[in-house]
Amino acid sequence: MKSINPDDFKVTDKIALSKIPTELKIDADDDEKEEKLDKVSSKLSSFQDVMYAHNRYSVLICLQGMDTSGKDSLIREVFKEFNARGVVVHSFKTPNSTELEHDYLWRHYLALPEKGKFAVFNRTHYENVLVTRVHPEYIMYENLPGIDNVSNITPEFWKNRFEQINNFEKHIVQNGTIVMKFFLNMSKEEQRKRLLHRLDNHVDNWKFSIGDLKERELWDNYMSCYEDAINNTSTNHAPWYIIPADDKEMARYIVAKIIWEEMQKLTDIKEPELDDKVKENMKLYREQLEKE
Template identity: 55%
Template structure:
């Protein structure tokens, strides 16, 4: 599999990327990869030098929740932390826009998954600039000041944030689940047609769907402005769920292998006494 074709390395146009690929036996292949990811996380935890931040973005129904469940099913439960960022709370609004994301970062040895991320601050707020007024920013007095320059500045701050955490041992990998508008329609209808799925449906989903083109413009812009060597974006075809899960797992495995995580060895003084320790335990 050519995984580099999904990486945003140069300026891109979203409509040049497929929304659907189908890999046969993707579920079977994913089972094998899950075990390998688990072993890498164990080694990373033992080494204690790095953490991993996985950022997931995508339109409603793009499959983020089920992807997290299936890809990380075999990883030690204590080794994966998932954060889903909703509308900022009153406390969060009393801080800068990156504060709530910074305090949710994974500790060394762990994998952190942001289900919706700090990029909502240059995505949803760009589609709905009136949301910015609720942040009570001293330099923003009126809606006209929430312009492109405002969001370009925010993206620069996000680049700085990701550079800072990557310099300090956080491996940052960002994935945009590229869903087609037609497939979103099918998934929304499924939520309406299957009674036990009704709870997932929100009338707000239809309102946001009407803004599809604006969202795609904002996504394309942020992908081009914030995909860096230290924090790359990958655009994954999301119409087929088993396939997108497998591709993400393949990319994750490939990227983590670059770090050659090693479990620490015991000091020689302790190693020399291992046989004695065994004898003590066996003689109890």
């Protein structure tokens, strides 16, 4: 299988989503992709154990994509080898009444990973410049000063939100959180097939929502908002990666491989050495335990 280079997917210049492929043509069957993923997932799990002992860094993985783009299954497969204590998944839905009494980033601060752990945001703080931009009437629930109606929401409002998000990510990175953001780039045709599968497969019927069809009608609007958000918030400290997602198995492997390759850059992460006093008395401690 072709080697995966994270730089091939990282956003470093302005992008146009319409020009980025949604499928990576590669000579590999699903079994080979799964085998590759299993190996990387196992290595990531071992790395997290060391990171936990090192206790200096945490990792935030942000996943965005249209409905059916494969976020849930990607989380399940990429992190399945992790110790349960080592990874926490947060799925951010419509803000509740308590969350709306705070600024829009408040609930995301609360969900940030502890040192030594991974956190996965399944839909993220970027919903605040995506779904609310497609549906600006949702902003009215935030009860913001100077925003009395939708007409008050100007381009400057969104520009300010991009700046706030960049500052949020810069702050947490400077305090030891590694941030990687992935957009699962799925074609509209592939979404159509997956929605039909939900209707045809009784096991997945429960996943289907009429709302999926309504949001699908706004596809072009969403793509425009995604493109703008990515172009304004892909930074050196918190980069975006655009993942071809029409092939779920390949998308999972690409994401896992990128995470692994990026984590290898943190050469200071090592298991802490034993205290000198413990080293000197290990024989004594062993004898004490053996005598019990």
